[in-house]
Amino acid sequence: MEFTKTDYKRCIVVKAVGRFDSATAGELEKVLTNLIPADKDIVLDMSDISFVSSAGWWSIIRVQKELKKKRDDLVLVALNDNVKDSMDLIGILQYFTVYPNMVEALGNL
Numbered sequence: 001m002e003f004t005k006t007d008y009k010r011c012i013v014v015k016a017v018g019r020f021d022s023a024t025a026g027e028l029e030k031v032l033t034n035l036i037p038a039d040k041d042i043v044l045d046m047s048d049i050s051f052v053s054s055a056g057w058w059s060i061i062r063v064q065k066e067l068k069k070k071r072d073d074l075v076l077v078a079l080n081d082n083v084k085d086s087m088d089l090i091g092i093l094q095y096f097t098v099y100p101n102m103v104e105a106l107g108n109l
Contacts, residue, residue, distance in 0.1 A: 003031050010109050011041040011075070013102070017048040020056025029059035032074070036066055043105050047078035052086060061092065073097055077105045 001024040006013045064074040087093040099105035
């Protein structure tokens, strides 16, 4: 799994490439959890994510819960249709701020 991080004034953007599954969920959670002390929103660019398993969703949910305790947010950007449909199917779509592209995400934070 490949991650790149870009620090902005109001948020940190994390770009991931690949799949969030049982083999990579721990790595994803570690990368995101390490950013929580920055006291900024985390924007997860998912434009190059083709699949998210239940393990991947649980990692994302745990990070979101920790951020919410600090009044920060985990924002998801550029979800492909399969990923968005899986979020809707398991009933978690409503708990996340989702933007179609990075321009809108950064413009609204």
